[in-house]
Amino acid sequence: MFFRLILLVVGSALSLGSRLSPRVRSQLSRDMIFVMESLDGVSRSFVVRRRRISSHSGVSADAVCTVRFRTAAIGARVFLAKDAIGQLINGFGSLNVECQGEAAHVLWFYELTMGLLPWRRSGTEVWPQSYAEPDLSHKASSRIIREPAVDNLDSTWLDAHEQRDKLVIWQVGQGAVPPGKMKSHKIVINLAADSQDN
C-alpha cells in the first residue's frame, strides 16, 4: 500500500514538474514508458510524451525499462533509502529486484525524481587553482592560436559538415537511438557454477 502511494506521489510530482520546471522538461528528451512494479501487485507506468510525464497504474508491454521488486515493501524501502541506488544494486544481486531494460534508465529516473527535492541536489564546488579563462602569461600559451569565439562550424567547410553528420554524438543528438548495444547484456550473472569449478 505504502509503495503504491509512493509511486502515485512520484507520478504526480513528475507530472507537475514536467509542466512547470524547465529543468525537468529538458531531461525528457525521448518519448518512452518507464515502469515500476512489485510481484505482489503494485505497478505504475510513467509515460513520457512530448516532454511531459503522466502516470497510470498498471504495467505497459512496450516499456523501455521495467523495475520489478519482489515485494512492495522492498520497493518502498529501496526507493526511500538514502543510498537507494546502492540498495538497488544489492537488490539486483540478491534477486530482490529485477531490471528489464537498461539499468541506466533507473538511475536517470531516480535522479530526475530526487532532483525535484532541492535538498537532494548536489551543490557547486570551487576547487583551488582552477583555470577558468585563458592565461596568456603561461609558457604553453605562447603556442596556442586563439581566434574569436564562434558558435558554429564554419558553414563554408562543407566536408566537415558532412563528416560530422556521421558521428554518433551528432546523430544521437539529432534524435537517433544510440547504436551498438549488446543484445545479450545481462545485468546479473550467476557465477556459482564457476566458483565450484574453481
Added chain:
Amino acid sequence: MSEALELNQRTRGWLRFIWDKATTEDDWSSTGDPLPWWDRTSTAPMCAFPRFDLSETSYALPLMADQTPAWREVYTEIADQLVGRYTTFWAAIDWLTLIGPDPNQRNYPPEWLVWMPEQLRGHYDPPGWTANGVKPWGLQPDPIAADGNLFFRGFFNLLLSTYSYVSGDDKWERPFKMTGYNNRLFDWTQHSITGFLKDQWAERPQGPHCENTKIWPYCLSAAGLSLQLHDKVFSTSTHWVYDQWVDYAKKHFVKRSRGGNIESFAFYYDPIEKMAYAMPDKLAGYGTLAPLFYLYPQAPEFGRELYESGIQQLGWNSRKDNFVQPIDDPRWLSLVLMLSRELGDVTTEKRLSSVAEREFGPNFFDDDPDRFAWRFGLEEPYPRGQLNGVMILSEIGEPGAWTRVYNGRYAPQFHLPTVEGVDFPSLGISEAHNDEAAGLLHVTTYAATSANSGNKTSWRVSQLPDPESLTVYRNGSVFTDWRRIENKSIEINSTIGTHRFRIVWDSRGKTDAPLAGQESMVKGAARSSESSSTSAPTKQYRLASPSSCSCC
C-alpha cells in the same frame, strides 16, 4: 622488459587482425572515411570516435614486443600506421567539427544524460562534445596546442612513446604535420608535444581540460603515462607534473567518508560550472576504477587503494554473490579484468574471466582460424577495436607486464641479434628472445596465414657478432639451410609453419644442449583454439591536403 615468453594463440590471432586494419589503405582526411572496422561506436558519447581505436589498438604492442624482444618489425609497422592516422582530420574530428555549444543539449537520451550532473542535464554539453570555439577560450585551430583537448594530445603522446618503445626509431621525433581546423596544418614533433604537455600541466596543477571545459582523471592519467614512458625511453624528466596532480587529486577529486574510506573519485570536474561528476552510491566504483588502467603504473600505492575501494563498491570481488554489471558496456569489465590480473587479485580475475568467457564471445573469426577477437554479443560486421584492444591485454605476458612497460628499467635489446624480413602475415614469430649470457637467440615460427602453411619462406637475423662461427638448430637438430648475406647477417630458409630455432651466436651457447622439442612457456594460453585467410593489402592511408599552413 618482462620475461620473454611466447605469444599465445589468441594474441597471434589479434595481431593478425590489427595488422590488417593498420596496413590496409583508407582515407582519414576530411573528404574520406575510415574503413568501418575502425571502432567509432564504443562507449558513447565519450569515446565514440575512431582515434580511440588507434590508441587502444596500440596498447598490446609494447606487451607483445616485450614477449618477442628480438622481433619487433611488425609492431613497429603497426604503430607507425596508427601514429600516421593520428595526424589526420578524422583523428581530431571532434575538436574540428563539434564547434561552439552543443545545439542538441536537450536531445540526449536518458542513458547518456546520466553521465552529467543532474542539475545540468539538458542544458550542458555532454562528455565528448569538445566545444572548440566557445567563450572564454575562443576558436583554437590546432588540436594539439589548445587550452582544452588534453585527451587528444595526451593519448597521442602515449601512442608516440609507444612507437619509440617498440621501434627504437626516431621517425616521429622529426617534424610532421598535424591537421587542424579548416585543414590548416601545424608542425609538431614527438618531443615538442611532450614539452607542451609538460609546460601546460606545470602551470595548471588541477589538470588541463579535455572537452571545454571538463577535467578527467582518466585522460590526465593517460597523458601522465605518456610522459612516464617518454621519460623512460629518452631519459627526460617530465613526469613530475603528474605526481603533482596526484597530490591534488587525492585532496579534491577523491571524496572520503568520515572513516577515511574512499567514497568516490570524480569522473570529471568542470571549473566553470564548478561541479564534479561522480555516480552515486555503489556506482561510484566505476569512476574509481576508470582511470586505474593508466594511473596504476604511475602511482601504484594510490592506485591499489582506488582499486580496492572500487571493486568493493561494485562487489565484483565477492566470492558468493551474483555478479552485477549495471552499465551496459563491456569496457568496464575488460579494464577491471586486466587490472585484477595486473594487481594479482585472483578472485576477481577468475570471476571476471568467467563472465568474459561466457558472455563476450571470444572467437576465431567464423571461417578464419588465423584471426581472433571478442564479439561481445554484437551483431556487427567487425569486432570492436576499442574493446578488444583492452581485452587482449589480459592474454599477453605475466601479471605485472603492463606496469613494467611504463615504470621498469628501460633495457632495450635493439643492439642484440634481431629477427628481420619475416614474410608476415604469412609467417609469424611467436617467440624471439636472446639469452645474452648464453649467446643464444630463441625463435619460434608459426603459420600466421594457415592457407600458406608449408610454403617456402626465408627470414634474416641481423646484428650477429660473428656470422662465421654460429650454429643453427631447428626443432632440436643442427640446421644448415642458411647463408651469410652481409657482414653481420644471415638468411634462414625454412617453410611456413611451426618450427623452433636456436641460433648460437656466441661460443658460450655451444656448450648447451640443443633445444630438442622443449616447450616454451605460454602464459595466458588460449582457452579455445579453432582455426582461412584473406590477404591484407599493405598500402598507406591518405593524409589531408593542405589548404593553408599557419605555422611555416
